[in-house]
Amino acid sequence: MVAFDEPLPYIGVTPFQLVSALIILLVGYLVAKILVSLLKRSLRKTKLPPLVVEFLGRFLAILLYVVVIIVALGAVGISVSPLILGLSAVIGLILGFGLQDTLTNLAAGVWIAALRPIDLGEVVEVSGQVGKVSGIGLMSTELMTPDNRVITIPNKLVWGSIIVNYTRMPTRRVDVDIGVAYGTDLDRAIKLAMDLMKGHPKVLDDPEPSVVITALADSSINLQLRAWAKTDDYWDVKGDLTKGIYELYTREGIEIPFPQLDVHLRNE
Known part of the structure; x- marks a missing residue:
């Protein structure tokens, strides 16, 4: 019978470490959900647009999940310092070569959500396209045309073009x-x-x-x-x-x- 503090065959991790990691993941997940919920509830009491509240909630959730995973890896004896350095290097390369447009779209999405030149349900003209705003995401905006076509426009084009809002005024x-x-x-x-x-x-x-x-x-x-x-x-x-x-x-x-x-x- 394997002792609770002896490494398991092939994986080199003790049962105690595995249980500790699972508890950390479970408790961390629940704590993250609670913190995100509290943040959203607090922000909804302010005058921030719903899109900004949703964005901040998702950002905090991702950040907390990453922290929980790193702590859980540390609990099973994995050194997280090289992991963090490796992730930083990979992220740096990705940002340098492939995510310029992604970051631009993300930043534009934040500005759209904060300043709201367009909002859900409004009829607008953006980048030469006319339709009703059916969705505003962090990366793109969706327009629904009168003939039921869905047009997806990257947020950098939305923020970087002239916007005509046909239904904003009463x-x-x-x-x-x-x-x-x-x-x-x-x-x-x-x-x-x-x-x-x-x-x-x-x-x-x-x-x-x-x-x-x-x-x-x-x-x-x-x-x-x-x-x-x-x-x-x-x-x-x-x-x-x-x-x-x-x-x-x-x-x-x-x-x-x-x-x-x-x-x-x-x-x-």
Whole structure:
């Protein structure tokens, strides 16, 4: 019968050391979970964004797990000093040759989580891609397009590009462009457009809607209907006004021209 303090065959570790290591792993795991939970609970009472709280919790958990593993290895008689030095050298090589982009994405993810130029559920344009933010991770950000495509963008591209947030503000201005023929009674055309916007139930009274002349184009005088609506109603209002102004001008005899080219032939 093997004594409790005698090394086991082939592995050179005593049963006491094995039991000690297992206890350290178990207790260390439980303590790490408790500490991470306490940290998250404390941070949630502050004004830190949830993503920052989650990131700090994961970082502390990884750090504690590494410490527990090192202590457990020391309990079975493994010298941890060379291990730490070896890990440091390996990490240095990896950082020097292969993880520049990873660290850049990680740092960008921290800034995104802290400053929140985008948030879950918002519709944004990032790096030329438009979609609803469905996930923000430490390394990448996911957008869901209207046709159910998932676009994954590295965080360094998110943080390093111009971000257009379409839904951050509670209201948006709806712009509808339309052209009328030269010779049109502009005052009448503008009044009809104003009546259309003011009669729409989802167009806000404040700011007041307006109609402006944007260009004297080659084939038309271009008008722009500008109406304010709640952000959630943006597309409904835009669709209704686009359809409504076309039908209204057609019914009222206001010509909506299209580009055309006059060709003159001469007989010689």
